[in-house]
Amino acid sequence: MTAVQSIAEREREIVEEFALFDDWFERYEYLIELGESLNKIEDEYKTEAFRIHGCQSQVWLRPDYRNDKVFFKADSDAAITRGLVALVVRVLDGLQRSEIRDARFDFLDDIGMNEHLSPTRKNGLSAMVEQVKNYAREDASS
Amino acid sequence: MSELQNPTMDHVVKSNISELSDINYDVESVRNDFPILSRKIHDQDLVYFDNAATTQKPASVIQTLTRFYSEQNANVHRGIHTLSQEASDAFEAARGTIKKFINAASEQEVVFTTGTTGGINLVATALSRGILRPGDEIVISGMEHHSNIVPWQMACEYTGAILKVIDVLPDGTLDLEHYESLLTEKTRLVSIGHTSNAIGTIHPLKAIIDLAHSAEALVMVDGAQAVPHESVDVVALDADFFAFSSHKVYGPTGFGVLYGKKDLLEMLPPYQGGGDMIETVSFEKTTYNTLPFKFEAGTPNIAGAIAFAAAIDYLNEIGMDAVRKHEQGLIEYGLDALGSIPGMRIIGDGCPRASVISFLVGDIHPYDAGTFLDRMGIAVRTGHHCAMPLMNRFKIPGTIRASFGMYNTRSEIDALVKGVERVRGILA
Structure with a gap:
């Protein structure tokens, strides 16, 4: 028995939540609401070192390594992107590095948000996912 | 919303005046000529307000493209067979149509390019080959598109010339006093947009050109955002070089025009080497073709040229002046309607503008607004x-830009206003 949910369980939970809403408008409203409750990176860390380069909206992400697990704090200047960042963090936060490296984020398709993960959307989200995986590859001591 | 439903008297009077000015313009009939406008986006009627990026194409342009490839396709200027003759005739006839459209003196002054960027790079690169000298100065403005900045930075890097930038005033116009102060005996070239792609400002181009000429500097004009919206006369402007793109004028992508005064084009060395731009080739000495072919190496965008001529024919049929009046009416109506939204900030609100309204609403991020508007079918x-x-000049990360074309309507602007109000409801 384990207290930590797997990625699949976390993703299923999100898909179920979003299934409660009938139209896209409510789904976006909910997404923005989730962004509000994101474990936000402190302003002092909103620096170049932690900034993900998107074209239109900016994303900041900071990992915190505890044992072999990675915890994230993040933020974005755009509300929709912040909501999406919150989803990604919610799926991965506190997991083992190996689990993070293998995450695929297919659930974004199921909740109708997959388009935002495209690198051509230039919102920083796809670059963030890359960065999350890089952080999971890095040496914990670095 | 109440402000929208109860427009002020001022709003009503202004709208009625511009309603009169385009009373003969049948926008519904124009819309019917553009097949894509019947598309649904996310189950909504498409409202296409991204015309400054690219315009949609009328059926006549699409048919010209398919007809060329179905019936006429051959390479130009090379074959004596019938297809090649027909393709060459249509291709050169397109040059004649374009020449007339911008009132150039001769076909030799109409160089075919890949677009505005291609035209500016041609001039910047050619000038870098032995013409620009260290210490020469090139003047551009702080409002230019990157494609009228970067080629000049590269030219400066290669030649040791120096780039000078005209300040932008808070109202979105150029600081013309600053411009005058930048013109010196060292100024070799001024490269300036005709109208701003980002905020829509129409610059006093004729005055800018005359001032440059009195300082004995050449003038290159980035006309990409002007040609779709008003009739342009390169001779009356006295522009030395004038570049524009087909795809922003209802024609195909990947094709554009560089106008240049004949003596200047003669003076410039070639840009790219290859087929069609030569007279004779030997390993000892290659001689170059006459204008405009000297600058047209390689197989050109034949279908693009011919279909662009079809776009010009279409515009001429409607009338550039009628298009301009219709679009000015849209701008006036749009400024009024958007201006009534609380928290609205129109960038460059004091400038004469062509078909672009660039704005921010409160603290709403443009990405969020654009995403929601897209869901409502508004591009x-x-x-x-x-x-x-x-953007740095105005200390903003970006804007939301609505840009209008000949087929847009006031009810589409109403849809935009409603959409922005809805976005405000969620995010403000």
Whole structure:
């Protein structure tokens, strides 16, 4: 028995939540609401070192390594992107590095948000996912 | 919303005046000529307000493209067979149509390119080959598109010339006093947009050109955002070089025009080497073709040229002046209607403008607004519009840009206003 949910369980939970809403408008409203409750990176860390380069909206992400697990704090200047960042963090936060490296984020398709993960959307989200995986590859001591 | 439903008297009077000015313009009939406008986006009627990025194509342009490839396709200027003759005739006839459209003196002054960017790079590169000298100065403005900045930075890097930048005033116009102060005996060239792609400002181009000429500097004009919206006469402007793109004027992508005064084009060395731009080739000495072919190496965009001529024919049929009046009516109506939204900030609100309204609403991020508007079927552009220095000038990350074309309507602007109000309801 384990207290930590797997990625699949976390993703299923999100898909179920979003299934409660009938139209896209409510789904976006909910997404923005989730962004509000994101474990936000402190302003002092909103620096170049932690900034993900998107074209239109900016994303900041900071990992915190505890044992072999990675915890994230993040933020974005755009509300929709912040909501999406919150989803990604919610799926991965506190997991083992190996689990993070293998995450695929297919659930974004199921909740109708997959388009935002495209690198051509230039919102920083796809670059963030890359960065999350890089952080999971890095040496914990670095 | 109440402000929208109860427009002020001022609003009503202004609208009625511009209603009169385009009373003969049948926008519904124009719309019927553009097949894509019947598309649904996310189950909504498409409202296409990204015309400054690219315009949609009328059926006549699409048919010309398919007809060329179905019936006429051959390479130009090379074959004596019938197809090649027909293709060459149509291709050169297109040059004649374009010449007339911008009132150039001769076909030799009409160089075919890949677009505005291609035209500016041609001039910047050619000038870098032995013409620009260390210490020469090139003047551009702080409102330019990146494609009228970067080629000149590269030219400066290669030649040791120096780039000077005209300041932008808070109202979105150029600081013309500053411009005058930048013109010296060292100024070799002024490269300036006709109208701003990012915020829509129409510059006093004739005055800018005359001032440059009195300082004995050449003038290159980025006309990409002007040609779709008003009739342009390169001779009356006295522009030395004038570049524009087909795809922003209802024609195909990948094709554009560089106008240049004949003596200047003669003076410039070639840009790219290859087929069609030569007279004779030997390993000892190659001689170049006459104008305009000297600058047209390689197989050109034949279908693009012919279909662009079809776009010009279409515009001429409707009338550039009628298009301009219709679009000015849209701008006036749009400024009024958007201006009534609380928290609305129109960038460059004091400038004469062509078909572009660039704005921000409160603290709403343009990406969020653009995403919601897209869901409502409304296509706007968000971001820095390839004018990062201008965004920095106004200390903004980007804007929401609605840009109008000949087929847009006031009810579409009403849909935009309603959409922005809805976005405000969620995010403000």
